[in-house]
Structures are given as structure tokens and as C-alpha cells.
Amino acid sequence: MGCLKLRQFSATIIPCISRRYFCKNVTNGTMKYLNVAEKNDAAKNIAQILSRGNSTRREGLSQYNKIYEFNTQVFGENAVMMMTSVSGHLLNYQFAPSFKNWHSCSPVALFDAPVLKTCQPDYENIKKTLEREIRTCQGLIIWTDCDREGENIGFEIIKVCTDVKPNLRIYRAKFSEITGASIFRALNTLGQPNKNVSDAVDVRMELDLRTGAAFTRLQTLRLQKVFPQKLADKLISYGSCQFPTLGFVVERYKAIEEFIPEDFWKIKMNHTVKEVTTDFNWKRERLFDKNTCQAILDICKENPQATVENVESREKSKWRPTPLDTVEMEKIVSRKLKINAKETMKIAEKLYMQGYISYPRTETNIFPKELNLVNLVEQQRQDHRWGSFASRIMEEGGPTPRQGRKSDQAHPPIHPTKYANNLAGNDQRLYEYIVRHFLACLHKDAKGFETTVNVDIAGEKFQAKGLVILEKNYLDVYVYDKWNAKEIWSYRTGDTFMPTVLEMVGGSTSPPKLLTEADLIALMEKHGIGTDATHAEHIDKIKSREYVGLHENIYFVPGNLGMGLVEGYNNIGLEVSLAKPVLRAEFENDLKLICDGLKSPETVRTEQIAKYRAVFETVMEKIRCLDESLGHRLDDRPQDVPQDRPTSGGGANNFRSVLKCPKCGSDMFVRERQNGGGKYIGCANFPNCKNAIWFTSNVESIEVMDGHCPDCGPNTKKLKMKFRQNPFPGEPNPNVLCIAGCEENVLEALDISRNSVTSRQNGTVASNNATTHNATTNDSVNPSSPSANNWNFPSNPHSTTTSSRNTGQTNDWSGGSTTNRPSLGSVPMNSNTAVGTGNEDIVCSCNKTAILLTVRKDGPNKGRQFYKCGDGACNFFLWAPDPDASTSESARTSFGNAQQNVRCTCGQPACLRTVNKEGPNKGRQFYCCPKPMGEGCKFFKWADEDDPGFGGGNDGDGGGGGGGGGGFRTANTSNWHGKAATSSKKKNDNRSAPYNASAKPRAKRKCGICGEEGHIRTKCPNNN
Structure with a gap:
């Protein structure tokens, strides 16, 4: 629910929005706008300002996000406003469900695995509130914070709302403080959201997810085994900002540790x-x-x-100091007030929401000319602690700020926006610092x-x-x-x-001092690690993971685990160590280029994933260096654990979508079975969707090609498949194939259920190229149980393959798409006699005569005969015809004569083969072109279908001129139920239902118009 794929979001939704929805003018008449802020406090205060204290409150579906209603003017016209909020990011990136399990794939696969941007369960009520409220509105105004994250949250809100109502007018309010002047100015200068800034956040979130998950899984899963006594229950996380931050602490500690005084x-x-x-x-x-x-x-x-x-x-x-930016505030407050950066930002955010200070995340240390500094100073004159100094500023010529050199072009420096005398604790201490800093930078140097x-x-x-x-x-x-x-x-x-x-x-000489938090923030800023808004988060993370600790509650000291990790990565010999800031700094610079429109998000995403993947593969190859370094620091002997291979789980090409899942519409990808038991194509939406395409161990490798199938459409990629034993004699191995259903004999040869690759809706089977064929179901056949599709995926692949044959699947396909590929289960017959006579030689997949055996085990098949490979070299299996069953002489004669007379469209005598796989057509024979694939035609014909040239088959419904055929043969009789087919080039529109052992003889067909037997509705005399 609420899923949004990254590519769809970036490539489809936003261009549409930018062309159609971002408007600058509104039409006449009363408009109704949904206004959405980033937090409930912001929504409340903004509504209070815009309504001049006259808003009414009601509940949303989320108890934490209220709705405020009021009237105001937008673009000079009366408008009805509804103001609500989200709680930070509404959507977050996560891997497709089938990749969430840590043991579902090799960690290296996560660099290419599909990711989704979804709404988490805790935020569903917020999402539902937006969906409900937007239905009655004509416009949407985004009031989220005016930074990168706020811009991205705004686009998440836009996505949710336009999914419900695509013709919205969308605007962006830009403000830096929640004051009357600032909020009304924002309303009067509404603009458009900045997609470049939002794209940068999407790229950052995706890369952080991929790199963090891949390295975290690698470290945790391996090191828990290598050091079971010390790390058995330890989560050993990685982050591309965490580790360089940890690296600074370790580097300083090692400088002290290795220092030799002189x-x-x-x-x-x-x-x-x-x-x-x-x-x-x-x-x-x-x-x-x-x-x-x-x-x-x-x-x-x-x-x-x-x-x-x-x-x-x-x-x-x-x-005197320059105007206050975020990094300077974090450093000074940490040094002077002894409040850590995380707590500082939490308090600052609270003061901002209450309207006491301007936006606390800013890189600017230059006051804009339009900011009314005089009024801000006047507000502070009433305080008994610094009021007299504020008066001195006004008496000595007014504010004369010392300007800095930085501006993010988004927010002014941090400053008080109104006087506060009701604060306490650290809230009051931080507010006092901001006021004193503000007044100091407006006065004179000492x-x-x-x-x-x-x-x-x-x-x-x-x-x-x-x-x-x-x-x-x-x-x-x-x-x-x-x-x-x-x-x-x-x-x-x-x-x-x-x-x-x-x-x-x-x-x-004395060694350098251990790093304080202020020192660490300064190093992060200098080397481009994180942003002013994320420094505190990264520092808190390495503390919570116990990679570092605090000495005297001031100085950072690395723990043994943190030391071992950094030393291990340094010892691996990477060109750029993960504990160094170079990789992340390059990435942060690329994000700035995206924001400025100088580099495309896709280019940055591709380049950065390639960089980190290359580093990851090197780490996997030399992972024992990490074991040794940690063993030294943990004072524990590493256990001998096999070294993982970078290629486990498939290469990058295997994480391209092969086709769309016919069950749920998600992408399907090539996957490895557990314990190296072969390959399959699984749905990215597993376990919500258990659809899968299973391959036998005969498939040695699969590569997803760049080219798509021209018959199935751009969403279906061709596969380059290599087989241990080539199921397509005369064709190359490896072979380029499409398994999406356009080549029926490929499905037969690879034992693929059509139900796994094509969708079934309203009694029809739809292929990937949107071609749909009608399916006629035999009323006398009992449908299989609905539970047949509840597969135990992926632990029991064989039950998936078997049950899919009995779920109402038909054998519909387009005759023009059927090729002459021989089936893996096709059995060449060294005789022209009819099936079931016992006079033919059955040939296995090795092209050797199969042996006839009898079931001895107690059960329903005891005494039944079957064929298998005499050498045991292949997996050939075929039930022998029941000797008690008989076929009418007329049918046998017709059948034998047909084989001698059937020719393909090349004019060559057709090749007779037999279906071997389990399903409704097992044991059934068919004709195809004898030439190798690519050289012959696409001729295909069931052997039991009557041809106009040699009469109707036994129990056939209709004469030689009828429509599509394709009946089935039951297990205990050689009677064939089906309709005659005129040509393989006609669409076989009316295939029979799947085989069911309990099926009764099919009733004769009646006309759909008059109800009489003997003709069909197209030939009914009453058909006008």
C-alpha cells in the first residue's frame, strides 16, 4: 500500500506535475486549498497567523496531526483553507519484500536490488487524511521546511494527493521563520517546488539504503560467526557518514596512542x-x-x-562574531553550554516551531537586507539581562552587523524572532545564547x-x-x-x-588532545561529511552503536570494535578507505550539483553505486584483513569462516526486471535458490506475492539481456540461458530466449507454467503484450481447488510448479507466435503407429531409447508403467499408456495417416513429438517444423486435431472446418476430447480446460442462440 517505485516517481510523476500542475494563476471563484506543513506545531502556528486567531480545529485520522480550517485571501481572492501536517518523511525507501530477509541474497546483490518508496504503517493514517481531504480541494500549498529534506517531503505529499486528484493546482510557500510577516509574505509570493532539490534527497536516501544495508549485512553476518563469543548478538552497522566520522575519532586516538614525546x-x-x-x-x-x-x-x-x-x-x-549558522551554534553550545549537538538541534527545532527563533538549519551567516533588524532588537529591550545592551545598540546608531561570507540562498542566519520570558532549563539557555549572539554581532568590536x-x-x-x-x-x-x-x-x-x-x-612535547564534539563537527564540516542538519545524527549513531564512548563526558574515545573496524578497512588496502572522508565528500558534492541542476540524478546514482560496489567487492575478497584486525582489538581468535565471493547472488544484470508479475504487477527478477540449488525468477513483492518461475538444475546460468522481446513489449527482457544439456538440439548453447509466453514451446521445454508468466482476468489469459485470448472451460471438468495458488514460496519450488498446472490454466496462445522449438519433454517416436499401441520406441532427452519400468510402491500408481532414461543421465519421465485403454480403429488409422501427410509451412514432413511435462497435455503429441530454430518456420499442430484433409477425430465437436482445437487425453483412456483445428496460423481461441481425473464425458455442444445441438452460433440459421 502506498508504494512508489523510484524510477516511476522520478521519471513519470514529476514531469507530469511540472508541465501540468504548477500554476501561477487561479481562476475566478472561491478556491479551496489543502495546506500541509511538516509538523503539527508548525501547522497550528501557521493557521493561527493566517486566520488571525480565528481558525477552527478538527481531528484527522492521525491523532497527532490535526486539521485547522479558516478563510483568507490567496492571489487577492477569498479562499477556504484547510491546514494539516505530516510528521517528517511520509514515504521512505526500502528494498522489495523479497530482499528484506538478510539471508535472501548475498549482500552484494543489494547494490542492484529493486527499491520501493513506500508509506510505513505508522504513517498510513496521515496518508489517508491527505487522501480524504484533498478530494474536496482544488489546490495544494506545501508549507514544509525550506531545506532539502523539506522539499522532498513536499514532493511526497504531492505524490499522495495527485494520485487521488491529478488536476490539482500546486504551490510552494517559502519562509524561514514562523512569524506574521514571514508567513504572510510566503502566502503572497507562492512559487513552485524545486524538483532538483528533491531529486538530490532521493538519490541520497537510495544510496544510503544500498550501501548501509550491504555493508551492515556483510559485517554483521560474517563477524557474528568469526567472533561468536564477543559479537554473536551484535548489530555491526555501517553508514557512509558514520564510518568517516568514526575514522576521525580513531585517527586522533591513534595519533595519541602512537605519539612519542620528545x-x-x-x-x-x-x-x-x-x-x-x-x-x-x-x-x-x-x-x-x-x-x-x-x-x-x-x-x-x-x-x-x-x-x-x-x-x-x-x-x-x-x-565580534558573524551571524549564527547551524554548525557554529552546534560547536559553541557544545563547548560553552555542554549541550550535545543532537539535543541542541532538538531544542532549536522546538523553539522554531513555537515561533521564538528562525529556522535552525542554515548555512548562511549573512543577514539579508530585507530583514528588519531594528524591530528584532527593539523586542529584546525589555529583558533585564541584556535589555540595556539592546538599548545601547539603538542609541549608538542602530544595528551594524558584521557579515560573514556564506549563504545557502534559502534561510537567513539563526536569530530570535520574538521575545520569550517563559522558557526554562536548556530551552532557556539555548534561547539566551541565540539572543546574546544576535545582539553581539550587531554591535561593535572590542x-x-x-x-x-x-x-x-x-x-x-x-x-x-x-x-x-x-x-x-x-x-x-x-x-x-x-x-x-x-x-x-x-x-x-x-x-x-x-x-x-x-x-x-x-x-x-605533548600529544594532541582527544576530540570533543565541537572538534568533530568542525572536521566533518571541513571534509564535507554530512550537512549542517545531519552532523548530530551521525555522531549520535556511532555513540549508540558503541563504536565510540565519552571520556569525562567530553572527549571521544573509540571502543575496541570501532578501532578494529577502522583498522581492518585501512589494512585491506583500498584505494580510498571507507574510514576516510573522500568517498562521501565526493557524493555530497554531487548532491549539490543535482540541486543546482548541473548533474542529473540518474548519472550520480549510477556513478556512486558503481564506486561503492567496487569497494564492496574488494572488501569481500580481502575480508580476512578485517577479521585479523578485529581479533587483535577484541583479544579473540577469529574462527575460520569461508570467505564470501563477490559474485554470489548474481551480477548487476540479474537485477534488471525480467518481466512484470502477472499476479500483482511488480517486477520479477532472477534469483538464486537457497544453498545453490539452482535459479528461479521471483516476484519483488514476495512474500505478499508468491508468484515464481522455477528452473531445473539443467539451467546453468541466466543473464538478463538489454534488449526486450518485440512480441511481449518493452517490459519483458530476453534471457541468455546456458544449459548443462541443451534442450534445443541444433540451436546454440547458451541461447537467447523469451520466457514470457510468446513462444509456447519454450515454456514446454523449460517446464514453465503459463500461469506464472501471463495474467488471468475474467476467464481470459493475457500475455505481456496485452494480447488477450478467450478461454472456453469444459463444464464437465471439476475446477481445481482455489487453494492451489497458495504456494509455499520459496521453500518448496516443486509444489509451485505442480499446483500451477491445476488452477484453471488453459493452453491459449497466439498461433502466429508459436515457434518450432522442440520440447524438453518431447519424445521422438520411432514408429508411425498411434499413441498407446505399445509398438513405438520412446526416446529420452539424451536421444536414447527409454526403458519401461513398473511402479512397485504401494499407492494409487502401483502397477502403473512409465518410461525413464536408461542411463540415468537426464530427468526424462513419461507414464506409459494404460494397456486396458483402447482407441477406435478409425481414429488410429486417421492418426497414422495424418502423420504421413502432415507437412509444415516449409513444405517439409512435420516432426512428431510428445509432451512429457506434468499438466493437461502430458503424453499428448504434436507436430512441428523439423528444422533447427531460426532456420525453419513456426509451424505447430496437435497430432489429435482433425485436418480438413482427413476427416474428424473421434468424439470431436464439429467437423474439419471448426475453430481452434486442443483437447486433452485422460490418464485412463485414449479417447481425445477437443475440436478440430484448421491451421496453426489461426488463433486457437477455444482450448480445453486443464485435465482433472474425475472429469465426466463432455456434453455435446449446443448453439448459443437457439440451444439446438449440431451447430454453433456462427452457423445458426437464426443468427442475423
């Missing part, structure tokens, strides 16, 4: 005058040779008088006066700096910054003095 020495000198001590720094800083440093000190002590060479004084400024003194002692240079703070300015409100004054003695050029302290001191 001793150094330096000369310390200071001068104290009237209790003012001035510390001078040695220009050489430090030396790593003690003797050299001691020698220099000895020279200085021989002539210790210091001479002031010059004194420089200049104004010094400490710059002013000071710096003095630099340079002195000389015996040729060695020393320097001292002093600072006097003249104006604190922004520092009066921005308590998160410090600028300390440093007092030094007042020196003049040419002064001399004797140092108070002149000595050598030693020390040693």
Missing part, C-alpha cells in the same frame, strides 16, 4: 619592576638539543644586560591597545606583549568570549636592564 629546552627570561613582572618569550622558542641550548645560555650569562631595540604600540580589536617590546641579550632576541582593553563593546553581552588584559612595564627604545630571571628550562 624532550626540549628553552631559555626563560623575565623582568620585574615595582611588582610588575614582564615575561619575555625567546624568539627561537625551543631546542631539542640540551647542550646547544646550554651553550647559548652561557653566552647570554657572560653579558646578561638586555637592551630594548624597539617598542611598537598599536590599536588592537577583538572581532577595542584595545597592544604594546610589543623587543630586546636583545648577547645576540639572542626576546619579545614581550602587553594589552590594555579600552572598550569591551560586544563583550559586555557576549559572555562566551574572553579577552584578558596583560600588563607590562612601560619600556622605551634604548632602555637597558638586567633580567630578573635568565635560565634554561626543560619540557617535553
Whole structure:
């Protein structure tokens, strides 16, 4: 329910929307609009603003997403508005059901497996609310957040609504804060959704799903076996942002772990005058040779008088901060307020929904000119903590922001949108920080006066700096910054003095510090890992997976599992390690190009999947490096587990759709049976749909070709099939075939149920090329049980094949599409006598005479005879005709003469073969062209069908000029029930029903007009 395939969504729905639905003008008359926000709080506040407090609320189908109704003006005309919301993404990507089970395929197959964008069960009521409400509306306005994710959520809403009502007028409201001015401005400047931005999110979501699932399954399934004592119940997840983030932590820890301290020495000198001590720094800083440093000190002590060479004084400024963006907020709040990034973003989102701050996910640090900063400052004058500073800004010339250099062209910097005095806890602390930062960047830099003194002692240079703070300015409100004054003695050029302290001191180099969250966010931003909106999520993920921990609740330390994983991937020798940021950074850059319209989503998707697949296959080949690294860190000996092969589960071509499932319409793909037991074609909608096409072990390999079948249409691909024993003598092996039903003898040869490849609706069988043939059912035949289609897929393939023969399947096909391929179960007869006489030689699939055996086991078939291969080299099997059954002499004579006289359309004597597979036609003989496939014609004729040239068959319904034939032979009689056929080139429109052992003799056919026997309605004298 609610499924949307990626390709359909991108290629079909959106172009249609962009051409037809995105409108700029509305017609006269009262319009009714459905407005949809991203969260319920946003919907509530937007409705409150647009209705000026006069909206009415009612319940939606989801208890968390209300509906608000009000009237307002849109495009200058009165309009009825209904405002509701979703709860984030309405649709999410997932693999087709048959790939969800971790053991259903090799992990490498997930790079090519079909993915669906579906509505999760928890969101079905939200979806139903949209579907219900949109029916009475003429327009749809999207009010989701104006970032990448919000744009994609908007297109999900559009998809759901246009599925119900395709002729909607669709608009996009763009805003950065939930304030009256911003919301009314958005309503008055409605635009169109940005498909490029939405496409970038779709590509990102799909790649994250494929790479995450493939590596997670590989790591988890293998490492649980390799380290059963330590990791047996552990989920070892992978993410293309997670691992580079983990890599930063491991890299810093290893730098500390591998650090070797070095001793150094330096000369310390200071001068104290009237209790003012001035510390001078040695220009050489430090030396790593003690003797050299001691020698220099000895020279200085021989002539210790210091001479002031010059004194420089200049104004010094400490710059105020630039307007606040998301990354800066996360870093400062983490350092100064000790609130982690995830909690920070959660609180910021809450403050935004309440209308206290602007949109908190922004890369912009430049205030737009149209933003009214004066009003925003005025709102803060009432606060007793920073109100006086806000007044100073207004009294000293108004706001003068220090602008940054970044803009995402979507949102302004984070700033307060209204005054709040009712907050508490971390909500209040974060709001206070945002206000103080906002006011600080609007005031003046701090002013000071710096003095630099340079002195000389015996040729060695020393320097001292002093600072006097003249104006604190922004520092009066921005308590998160410090600028300390440093007092030094007042020196003049040419002064001399004797140092108070002149000595050598030693020390040693220290390792770098462990990373804090702020450090980690800075590294992620620098290397392009994630976005401002996702940094916190990735950091939280590596903590929750226990890949890293926190030391003193501040510093990140990798765990043994995290260390082992990163070291293992580094040791594999990949050109670009998964623990390095290069791959993900390239991908993030490609996503920006999609947003800017400079690169197509399909190109990025294809390129990135190919990159990660190549890395994955290398990892699979060298997976033991990962085992060894983890064994070292876990202090556990790896178990000897067989190494997986990259090709397990099939190559990329096998995850192209072969054909559409006739049962549910989903794609069908080539799959591997469990335990390498062969191949089959399964429905992507398994287990919801259990349709499958099973192949015997004779099929060695299957490759899905690029070309489609011209008879079956573009949705049906041809297969290149290689057989262990070629079922098509005289034809190449491997062979290019279509198994969708256009070549009946291919189905016979490969033992494929027509019911598995063609749809059956209202008593008809429809092929993939939309050609439909009528099926006439024999009323005297009891239909098989409806439960026959409830197959136990995929654990019992044989029950699938068998039951599909008894589900009302007919043998309808287009005569023009039938080829001369010999059947796998076709049995050449070395005699021209009739079937059932016992005088013919039965030949198996090896072209050797079959042996006749008798069933000895107790059961319904005890005493029954059958043929099988004498050497046991093939799977040939055929029940022998019952000796008690007899065929009328006239039928035998006619049948024998027919074989001698039947010729194909090439003019050659037709080849007589026998159907061997289980089903309604088992044991039945047919004629086909004797030439190899591709050289002969497509002649086909059942042997029991009467030809105008030699009379009607026994118990035939009608004469030689009748319509299509194709009766069946029962298991215990050689009587044939069917109709005569004129030619194989005519459509066999009236095939008999499937064989049923309990069938009664068929009643004579009556005219459909007058009800009399002996003629049909087309020849009825009453037919006008």
C-alpha cells in the first residue's frame, strides 16, 4: 500500500506535475486549498497567523496531526483553507519484500536490488487524511521546511494527493521563520517546488539504503560467526557518514596512542619592576638539543644586560562574531553550554516551531537586507539581562552587523524572532545564547591597545606583549568570549636592564588532545561529511552503536570494535578507505550539483553505486584483513569462516526486471535458490506475492539481456540461458530466449507454467503484450481447488510448479507466435503407429531409447508403467499408456495417416513429438517444423486435431472446418476430447480446460442462440 517505485516517481510523476500542475494563476471563484506543513506545531502556528486567531480545529485520522480550517485571501481572492501536517518523511525507501530477509541474497546483490518508496504503517493514517481531504480541494500549498529534506517531503505529499486528484493546482510557500510577516509574505509570493532539490534527497536516501544495508549485512553476518563469543548478538552497522566520522575519532586516538614525546629546552627570561613582572618569550622558542641550548645560555650569562631595540604600540580589536549558522551554534553550545549537538538541534527545532527563533538549519551567516533588524532588537529591550545592551545598540546608531561570507540562498542566519520570558532549563539557555549572539554581532568590536617590546641579550632576541582593553563593546553581552588584559612595564627604545630571571628550562612535547564534539563537527564540516542538519545524527549513531564512548563526558574515545573496524578497512588496502572522508565528500558534492541542476540524478546514482560496489567487492575478497584486525582489538581468535565471493547472488544484470508479475504487477527478477540449488525468477513483492518461475538444475546460468522481446513489449527482457544439456538440439548453447509466453514451446521445454508468466482476468489469459485470448472451460471438468495458488514460496519450488498446472490454466496462445522449438519433454517416436499401441520406441532427452519400468510402491500408481532414461543421465519421465485403454480403429488409422501427410509451412514432413511435462497435455503429441530454430518456420499442430484433409477425430465437436482445437487425453483412456483445428496460423481461441481425473464425458455442444445441438452460433440459421 502506498508504494512508489523510484524510477516511476522520478521519471513519470514529476514531469507530469511540472508541465501540468504548477500554476501561477487561479481562476475566478472561491478556491479551496489543502495546506500541509511538516509538523503539527508548525501547522497550528501557521493557521493561527493566517486566520488571525480565528481558525477552527478538527481531528484527522492521525491523532497527532490535526486539521485547522479558516478563510483568507490567496492571489487577492477569498479562499477556504484547510491546514494539516505530516510528521517528517511520509514515504521512505526500502528494498522489495523479497530482499528484506538478510539471508535472501548475498549482500552484494543489494547494490542492484529493486527499491520501493513506500508509506510505513505508522504513517498510513496521515496518508489517508491527505487522501480524504484533498478530494474536496482544488489546490495544494506545501508549507514544509525550506531545506532539502523539506522539499522532498513536499514532493511526497504531492505524490499522495495527485494520485487521488491529478488536476490539482500546486504551490510552494517559502519562509524561514514562523512569524506574521514571514508567513504572510510566503502566502503572497507562492512559487513552485524545486524538483532538483528533491531529486538530490532521493538519490541520497537510495544510496544510503544500498550501501548501509550491504555493508551492515556483510559485517554483521560474517563477524557474528568469526567472533561468536564477543559479537554473536551484535548489530555491526555501517553508514557512509558514520564510518568517516568514526575514522576521525580513531585517527586522533591513534595519533595519541602512537605519539612519542620528545624532550626540549628553552631559555626563560623575565623582568620585574615595582611588582610588575614582564615575561619575555625567546624568539627561537625551543631546542631539542640540551647542550646547544646550554651553550647559548652561557653566552647570554657572560653579558646578561638586555637592551630594548624597539617598542611598537598599536590599536588592537577583538572581532565580534558573524551571524549564527547551524554548525557554529552546534560547536559553541557544545563547548560553552555542554549541550550535545543532537539535543541542541532538538531544542532549536522546538523553539522554531513555537515561533521564538528562525529556522535552525542554515548555512548562511549573512543577514539579508530585507530583514528588519531594528524591530528584532527593539523586542529584546525589555529583558533585564541584556535589555540595556539592546538599548545601547539603538542609541549608538542602530544595528551594524558584521557579515560573514556564506549563504545557502534559502534561510537567513539563526536569530530570535520574538521575545520569550517563559522558557526554562536548556530551552532557556539555548534561547539566551541565540539572543546574546544576535545582539553581539550587531554591535561593535572590542577595542584595545597592544604594546610589543623587543630586546636583545648577547645576540639572542626576546619579545614581550602587553594589552590594555579600552572598550569591551560586544563583550559586555557576549559572555562566551574572553579577552584578558596583560600588563607590562612601560619600556622605551634604548632602555637597558638586567633580567630578573635568565635560565634554561626543560619540557617535553605533548600529544594532541582527544576530540570533543565541537572538534568533530568542525572536521566533518571541513571534509564535507554530512550537512549542517545531519552532523548530530551521525555522531549520535556511532555513540549508540558503541563504536565510540565519552571520556569525562567530553572527549571521544573509540571502543575496541570501532578501532578494529577502522583498522581492518585501512589494512585491506583500498584505494580510498571507507574510514576516510573522500568517498562521501565526493557524493555530497554531487548532491549539490543535482540541486543546482548541473548533474542529473540518474548519472550520480549510477556513478556512486558503481564506486561503492567496487569497494564492496574488494572488501569481500580481502575480508580476512578485517577479521585479523578485529581479533587483535577484541583479544579473540577469529574462527575460520569461508570467505564470501563477490559474485554470489548474481551480477548487476540479474537485477534488471525480467518481466512484470502477472499476479500483482511488480517486477520479477532472477534469483538464486537457497544453498545453490539452482535459479528461479521471483516476484519483488514476495512474500505478499508468491508468484515464481522455477528452473531445473539443467539451467546453468541466466543473464538478463538489454534488449526486450518485440512480441511481449518493452517490459519483458530476453534471457541468455546456458544449459548443462541443451534442450534445443541444433540451436546454440547458451541461447537467447523469451520466457514470457510468446513462444509456447519454450515454456514446454523449460517446464514453465503459463500461469506464472501471463495474467488471468475474467476467464481470459493475457500475455505481456496485452494480447488477450478467450478461454472456453469444459463444464464437465471439476475446477481445481482455489487453494492451489497458495504456494509455499520459496521453500518448496516443486509444489509451485505442480499446483500451477491445476488452477484453471488453459493452453491459449497466439498461433502466429508459436515457434518450432522442440520440447524438453518431447519424445521422438520411432514408429508411425498411434499413441498407446505399445509398438513405438520412446526416446529420452539424451536421444536414447527409454526403458519401461513398473511402479512397485504401494499407492494409487502401483502397477502403473512409465518410461525413464536408461542411463540415468537426464530427468526424462513419461507414464506409459494404460494397456486396458483402447482407441477406435478409425481414429488410429486417421492418426497414422495424418502423420504421413502432415507437412509444415516449409513444405517439409512435420516432426512428431510428445509432451512429457506434468499438466493437461502430458503424453499428448504434436507436430512441428523439423528444422533447427531460426532456420525453419513456426509451424505447430496437435497430432489429435482433425485436418480438413482427413476427416474428424473421434468424439470431436464439429467437423474439419471448426475453430481452434486442443483437447486433452485422460490418464485412463485414449479417447481425445477437443475440436478440430484448421491451421496453426489461426488463433486457437477455444482450448480445453486443464485435465482433472474425475472429469465426466463432455456434453455435446449446443448453439448459443437457439440451444439446438449440431451447430454453433456462427452457423445458426437464426443468427442475423
